[in-house]
Amino acid sequence: xITGARAAVVLLxxxxxxxxxxxxxxxxxxxxxxxTFDYGQRHKAEIHCAKRLxxxxxxxxxxVYTLDVAPFAGSALTTGGxxxxxxxxxGTGEIPSTYVPARNLVFLSIATAYAETIDVSDVxxxxxxxxxxxYPDCRPEFIDAFSRAAGMATxxxxxxGRPLTIHTPLLRLSKAEIIRAGTDAGVDFALTTSCYDPQxxxxxxxxxxxxxxxxxxxRGFEAAGLTDPARYLENV
Amino acid sequence: xITGARAAVVLLxxxxxxxxxxxxxxxxxxxxxxxTFDYGQRHKAEIHCAKRLxxxxxxxxxxVYTLDVAPFAGSALTTGGxxxxxxxxxGTGEIPSTYVPARNLVFLSIATAYAETIDVSDVxxxxxxxxxxxYPDCRPEFIDAFSRAAGMATxxxxxxGRPLTIHTPLLRLSKAEIIRAGTDAGVDFALTTSCYDPQxxxxxxxxxxxxxxxxxxxRGFEAAGLTDPARYLENV
Numbered sequence: 001x002i003t004g005a006r007a008a009v010v011l012l013x014x015x016x017x018x019x020x021x022x023x024x025x026x027x028x029x030x031x032x033x034x035x036t037f038d039y040g041q042r043h044k045a046e047i048h049c050a051k052r053l054x055x056x057x058x059x060x061x062x063x064v065y066t067l068d069v070a071p072f073a074g075s076a077l078t079t080g081g082x083x084x085x086x087x088x089x090x091g092t093g094e095i096p097s098t099y100v101p102a103r104n105l106v107f108l109s110i111a112t113a114y115a116e117t118i119d120v121s122d123v124x125x126x127x128x129x130x131x132x133x134x135y136p137d138c139r140p141e142f143i144d145a146f147s148r149a150a151g152m153a154t155x156x157x158x159x160x161g162r163p164l165t166i167h168t169p170l171l172r173l174s175k176a177e178i179i180r181a182g183t184d185a186g187v188d189f190a191l192t193t194s195c196y197d198p199q200x201x202x203x204x205x206x207x208x209x210x211x212x213x214x215x216x217x218x219r220g221f222e223a224a225g226l227t228d229p230a231r232y233l234e235n236v
Numbered sequence: 237x238i239t240g241a242r243a244a245v246v247l248l249x250x251x252x253x254x255x256x257x258x259x260x261x262x263x264x265x266x267x268x269x270x271x272t273f274d275y276g277q278r279h280k281a282e283i284h285c286a287k288r289l290x291x292x293x294x295x296x297x298x299x300v301y302t303l304d305v306a307p308f309a310g311s312a313l314t315t316g317g318x319x320x321x322x323x324x325x326x327g328t329g330e331i332p333s334t335y336v337p338a339r340n341l342v343f344l345s346i347a348t349a350y351a352e353t354i355d356v357s358d359v360x361x362x363x364x365x366x367x368x369x370x371y372p373d374c375r376p377e378f379i380d381a382f383s384r385a386a387g388m389a390t391x392x393x394x395x396x397g398r399p400l401t402i403h404t405p406l407l408r409l410s411k412a413e414i415i416r417a418g419t420d421a422g423v424d425f426a427l428t429t430s431c432y433d434p435q436x437x438x439x440x441x442x443x444x445x446x447x448x449x450x451x452x453x454x455r456g457f458e459a460a461g462l463t464d465p466a467r468y469l470e471n472v
Contacts, residue, residue, distance in 0.1 A: 068302055101352035102345065105389035109338065109345035116337035137389040145385035152381050153341035153373040 007031040007060070008122040008167075009115045011107060014049030016192040016217065017170055020182030021126035022057050024169050027185045033118065034059040035111055039067040039103075045205030049193045052204075056191055065110060085197075085210040104137035105146065112150045112164055121162045123150075128170040128178065143168055175220025183226065190229035199233065206231045243267040243296070244358040244403070245351045247343060250285030252428040252453065253406055256418030257362035258293050260405050263421045269354065270295040271347055275303040275339075281441030285429045288440075292427055301346060321433075321446040340373035341382065348386045348400055357398040359386075364406040364414065379404055411456030419462065426465035435469065442467045 010022045012034040025032050036050040047064060054062035104127065111123050127138045136142065143166055151163035170178050182189065194217040195207035207214050209232040221228040246258045248270040261268050272286040283300060290298035340363065347359050363374045372378065379402055387399035406414050418425065430453040431443035443450050445468040457464040 066304060102349040102386070102389045105386060106342075106345045106349050109342045113338040113342050139388065142385060142388040145381065145388055149378060149381035149385045150338070150341060152375065152378040153338045 007033065007118075007120045008124055009033050009035055009111050009118075009120050010059070010124040011111055011126065012036050012050045012054060012059075012062070013126075014046035014053060014192060015126075015194050015213075016182060016187070016189055016220075017126035017128060017178055018050075019053045019057070019126075019187045019189070019192045020178050020185065021124050021170060022053065022059065023182055023185035023187045025124050025167075026057055026059075030122070031060045032057075032124075033114075033120065034062040035114060036062065036064045037067050037107055037110075038064050039069045045193045045195070045198045045200055048200075048204055049191055052191045053187075056188055057186070063114070065114075067106070067110070085208070086215075102137060104142070108146055108150065108166065112154060115164060116154045122165050122167060124167045124169070126170050127168055128173055128175075140168075140171055143171070174223070175216055176223035179220050179224040179226060183224075188229075192230065194230070203231075206233055206236055208233055243269065243354075243356045244360055245269050245271055245347050245354075245356050246295070246360040247347055247362065248272050248286045248290060248295075248298070249362075250282035250289060250428060251362075251430050251449075252418060252423070252425055252456075253362035253364060253414055254286075255289045255293070255362075255423045255425070255428045256414050256421065257360050257406060258289065258295065259418055259421035259423045261360050261403075262293055262295075266358070267296045268293075268360075269350075269356065270298040271350060272298065272300045273303050273343055273346075274300050275305045281429045281431070281434045281436055284436075284440055285427055288427045289423075292424055293422070299350070301350075303342070303346070321444070322451075338373060340378070344382055344386065344402065348390060351400060352390045358401050358403060360403045360405065362406050363404055364409055364411075376404075376407055379407070410459070411452055412459035415456050415460040415462060419460075424465075428466065430466070439467075442469055442472055444469055 008025055008030045010018070010025055010032045012018045012022055013036065022032055022034060034050070034054040036047060038047055050064070051062065104125070108123065108125065115121070115123050127143065129140070147164075147166045150166065154164050173181065179189070193205045193207065194213040195205065196211040196213050197208045198205040200206065207230055209218070218228065244261050244266045246254070246261055246268045248254045248258055249272065258268055258270060270286070270290040272283060274283055286300070287298065340361070344359065344361065351357070351359050363379065365376070383400075383402040386402065390400050409417065415425070429441045429443065430449040431441065432447040432449050433444045434441040436442065443466055445454070454464065
């Protein structure tokens with residue numbers, strides 16, 4: 001629970017983690033300015049879902065920020081490269097090909113600039129250690145280091161105001177715990193997408209069911225004892 | 237002098253600091269990938285000068301990265317607001333209206349992502365304590381904190397590679413020392429622009445001579461015992 005701050009910037013990807021993060025911030029009474037990055041990711045499904053989630057969860061505003069990723073070429077998420085499927089160990093091991101260089105560093109930096117512009121001192125991001133999945137900029141020590149840097153980069157932190165704070169309410173939660181927390185906070189998970197390689201029809205995205213993100217999601221719902229309301233290729 | 241690294245990313249604004257920074261990196265034998273941000277700043281003159289400088293100083297490549305600054309509205313540099321003129325104390329005091337929220341945080345984050353993409357571990361930025369001029373993200377402690385965060389955000393730093401390093405060769409130099417260092421390293425300062433409110437003709441930018449940046453520049457050349465080859469409104 002945050003006291004004293006009535007507004008926050010919440011990074012919203014359209015996935016279940018950021019949806020839960022937004023729902024938790026809303027439940028705590030915060031006026032939430034959702035921020036979604038359109039960076040040419042293959043899953044335009046994310047933008048579609050983010051818009052539905054921002055509305056469903058009562059975000060005060062929703063900004064879709066277009067980011068040129070030409071300098072960040074090389075990720076399977078943006079270049080049409082091979083997305084790994086049917087991996088047994090999606091949460092461990094080396095950095096996968098879906099890694100976008102320094103993505104959270106760039107996203108959080110822009111979120112910081114946006115927060116300062118609208119006089120908000122609190123930024124929420126739904127990273128967690130399961131989601132780490134080999135991405136270096138999902139680690140708690142990165143978030144801590146970024147918070148320090150961001151606090152120093154802004155006017156808020158240097159003119160007597162409250163310095164910028166990065167909130168990561170999901171950091172230590174398992175995927176199952178996130179799904180339970182999101183359910184408690186009122187997330188409609190049918191509105192979320194996780195798949196790295198979804199198809200798309202007039203009703204929205206259809207998950208492949210086989211990429212790392214689908215496997216982690218499926219295991220999370222199973223461990224939470226809940227049914228995933230998302231549509232999967234094998235069911236449609 | 238850097239050993240073991242043959243390539244670097246150099247932030248190049250078109251001003252005299254970043255031009256000197258690039259010239260110093262080139263003199264040290266580095267293959268330099270210059271990176272300029274087009275963020276809607278009023279001084280398009282900067283882009284013009286950055287292109288001439290990259291060529292003049294033998295940059296290996298030059299990327300002009302377009303950044304949407306709609307979320308960072310509010311600075312006199314991007315909105316057409318009032319640029320302060322004829323201030324006696326341009327290097328001191330409160331944060332001026334030319335401040336762009338968290339600008340160096342965003343620039344360095346994108347430079348980090350770009351560096352990782354092209355497998356470069358060294359990023360140069362020409363910030364210095366004189367240029368601080370009230371901008372919180374020009375302070376040495378911000379650069380240190382950012383370096384830590386960036387080192388953790390990247391693949392390079394987590395898979396046995398050399399972590400990303402932010403180099404600030406001008407950090408402790410006065411404007412006069414920077415001008416002398418740039419002269420020694422071969423910068424043609426006629427190709428640089430500093431003015432926050434320049435006019436522009438077919439030969440390039442014409443400085444106002446009265447904004448904070450012009451005053452700091454003029455004092456620097458005077459202290460260095462050199463003549464500024466830039467064009468000023470009162471001379472053209």
